[in-house]
Amino acid sequence: DVADRIIILNSWTVEAARDRYEIPRSKVVHIPHASYLGVYPPPLSRVEVRSHLGIPDGLQTIGFVGAIRPYKGVGDLLEASRLVAGRRPRCGVVLAGNTSALAMREVDAHMPHNLAVFRRHTVLTDSEIAAWVSASDVMVLPYRGILNSGSMMLAATFGVPVVLPNLDHLV
Numbered sequence: 609d610v611a612d613r614i615i616i617l618n619s620w621t622v623e624a625a626r627d628r629y630e631i632p633r634s635k636v637v638h639i640p641h642a643s644y645l646g647v648y649p650p651p652l653s654r655v656e657v658r659s660h661l662g663i664p665d666g667l668q669t670i671g672f673v674g675a676i677r678p679y680k681g682v683g684d685l686l687e688a689s690r691l692v693a694g695r696r697p698r699c700g701v702v703l704a705g706n707t708s709a710l711a712m713r714e715v716d717a718h719m720p721h722n723l724a725v726f727r728r729h730t731v732l733t734d735s736e737i738a739a740w741v742s743a744s745d746v747m748v749l750p751y752r753g754i755l756n757s758g759s760m761m762l763a764a765t766f767g768v769p770v771v772l773p774n775l776d777h778l779v
Contacts, residue, residue: 617641617756620777624755641756644765651738651766658743663700663726671702671744671768673737674759676711676729681750683718688750690720700724704740706731741766754778 614635616622622631651657655665663669670689676682686701693699700723707715707729719725732740741747747763747770755777763770772778 611635613637615639618777621755624775624777641758641761644758644762648734648738648762648765651735651742654742657739661702661726661739661743663702663743664724667698667700667724668696669700669702669726669743669745671741671747672705672749672759673702673732673740673744673747673762674705674757676703676705676707676715678708678711678714679752679754680711681752682711683714684750684752685748686715686718686720686725688748690722693720693723697723700726702740702744703727703729704732704736705729737762738766741768744768746771749773751775751778 612635614631615637617639618641619638622633622636625631652660658665670692672682672685682703689699689701703725704727712729728740741762747759747768749757749759749770749772751757751773757778760770760772760778
């Protein structure tokens with residue numbers, strides 16, 4: 609009510625938020641979520657990045673890189689990875705980003721024991737972000753409720769395929 613303008617990163621934000629609150633269209637300014645191209649340094653070669661992170665050559669990696677919070681569904685990702693590993697034994701998980709205490713409890717509760725998980729739970733430097741994303745064969749972002757995704761844009765920036773929930777405003 610007190611804002612003169614409301615900046616949204618996703619053109620679907622007003623519709624996606626409608627069930628929770630009303631955003632007056634007269635106050636909305638849409639600034640599309642930018643690419644990170646040129647923001648993060650190019651990583652080392654994929655072989656060098658994986659070697660540096662201790663990820664074996666030939667391991668197929670499912671990645672989640674970015675702030676780890678409960679609403680982002682990391683527990684679901686770990687459960688699904690456990691199922692995938694039952695069919696694809698050369699599978700692992702890359703999990704990196706600043707992790708809230710609540711999210712860490714979720715990660716620990718869902719940690720699969722049938723596959724390798726390579727992780728770093730801290731604020732990442734720019735070069736670390738580039739490395740962890742580049743070490744992923746696919747990024748999986750099983751969000752439970754989200755309007756935009758910086759991690760999705762990171763995946764696109766580094767040419768890593770991404771799996772998203774079927775939400776119109778993300779697809």
